Amino acid sequence: MDPNFLEKLKSLEIPTCLRICCGTDGSVTFLLEIMTRRPVNVETESQFVRRADREEAALLGVKEGSEVNDRTVRLYADDTVFAHAKSLSPLERMPQTMRDQLMRADIPIGRILRDHGLETRRDMDKLEILEGKTSFGDVPVLSRTYKIVHKNSVLMWINEEFPIDERWKL
Amino acid sequence: MDPNFLEKLKSLEIPTCLRICCGTDGSVTFLLEIMTRRPVNVETESQFVRRADREEAALLGVKEGSEVNDRTVRLYADDTVFAHAKSLSPLERMPQTMRDQLMRADIPIGRILRDHGLETRRDMDKLEILEGKTSFGDVPVLSRTYKIVHKNSVLMWINEEFPIDERWKL
Numbered sequence: 001m002d003p004n005f006l007e008k009l010k011s012l013e014i015p016t017c018l019r020i021c022c023g024t025d026g027s028v029t030f031l032l033e034i035m036t037r038r039p040v041n042v043e044t045e046s047q048f049v050r051r052a053d054r055e056e057a058a059l060l061g062v063k064e065g066s067e068v069n070d071r072t073v074r075l076y077a078d079d080t081v082f083a084h085a086k087s088l089s090p091l092e093r094m095p096q097t098m099r100d101q102l103m104r105a106d107i108p109i110g111r112i113l114r115d116h117g118l119e120t121r122r123d124m125d126k127l128e129i130l131e132g133k134t135s136f137g138d139v140p141v142l143s144r145t146y147k148i149v150h151k152n153s154v155l156m157w158i159n160e161e162f163p164i165d166e167r168w169k170l
Numbered sequence: 171m172d173p174n175f176l177e178k179l180k181s182l183e184i185p186t187c188l189r190i191c192c193g194t195d196g197s198v199t200f201l202l203e204i205m206t207r208r209p210v211n212v213e214t215e216s217q218f219v220r221r222a223d224r225e226e227a228a229l230l231g232v233k234e235g236s237e238v239n240d241r242t243v244r245l246y247a248d249d250t251v252f253a254h255a256k257s258l259s260p261l262e263r264m265p266q267t268m269r270d271q272l273m274r275a276d277i278p279i280g281r282i283l284r285d286h287g288l289e290t291r292r293d294m295d296k297l298e299i300l301e302g303k304t305s306f307g308d309v310p311v312l313s314r315t316y317k318i319v320h321k322n323s324v325l326m327w328i329n330e331e332f333p334i335d336e337r338w339k340l
Binding site for chain 2: 006010016017019020026027030031033034035037113114117120121122149150151152170
């Protein structure tokens with residue numbers, strides 16, 4: 001864990017459950033399910049395969065032009081959205097069955113990793129507050145970026161945005 | 171994740187932060203630090219190397235008589251104890267530097283794993299409420315057992331007990 005990430009997170013005056021969700025090094029879906037005690041569902045906003053540009057290739061540690069899965073989803077507990085998540089996953093690093101799950105259906109990433117029994121670690125990168133027009137309209141968001149690492153390579157790059165408001169009083 | 175573990179956890183009428191801590195598939199120390207916004211420290215109650223008996227050997231997937239590190243600690247945020255944790259770790263599976271950290275000092279397991287950049291998964295096993303005389307005196311505890319898996323072998327077997335009371339209103 002980058003000590004700056006942790007210190008920054010601890011300094012924020014935000015609801016405890018939001019801080020936990022934004023700081024966890026475990027599965028967010030699973031955490032939301034425990035927090036809310038409601039079933040958590042994924043709604044896919046977009047999902048397609050494309051070629052990595054130079055910057056993305058550097059981020060993921062693959063060759064420029066490699067195929068990546070680009071997925072954007074919202075995580076719901078019942079009717080309430082708790083997170084907006086974007087992921088980039090190099091296809092060449094993914095077992096075929098995992099690729100199918102990721103590309104086909106509204107399955108949370110935590111569940112996909114768990115179904116495949118993958119051993120991973122999550123390396124936190126950036127944490128910031130965004131205001132103005134966000135993925136939650138006029139509501140400011142806490143945005144974090146991290147990588148899911150498997151076999152010392154980036155399996156997924158993930159950006160999550162969490163709305164900063166009262167929905168986290170759980 | 172065992173669906174029974176999750177359903178059982180969701181059904182309990184306990185403070186949200188306690189449910190989160192007992193359910194996380196990430197690092198407990200790190201989570202406590204985010205929750206409490208206070209520095210979290212480990213106090214070692216006992217730590218020694220001994221031979222695994224038949225039952226422990228089966229649990230860990232090693233030969234009977236193999237050396238295991240047996241460690242019992244309490245996790246504090248400032249002066250408040252939040253967890254009582256017992257771990258069994260087969261020495262033969264552990265890199266030397268990790269063995270040194272585990273055996274020598276009051277370093278949390280989450281930090282040890284992170285320092286070594288290990289990719290792991292946590293397989294939840296048992297969840298139960300214990301009453302009567304517990305590791306927290308007369309306070310009932312929520313007890314959970316899980317394994318930290320690395321390279322498809324059990325790196326650590328862990329039992330954690332969390333007191334069920336008001337200290338989780340964070």
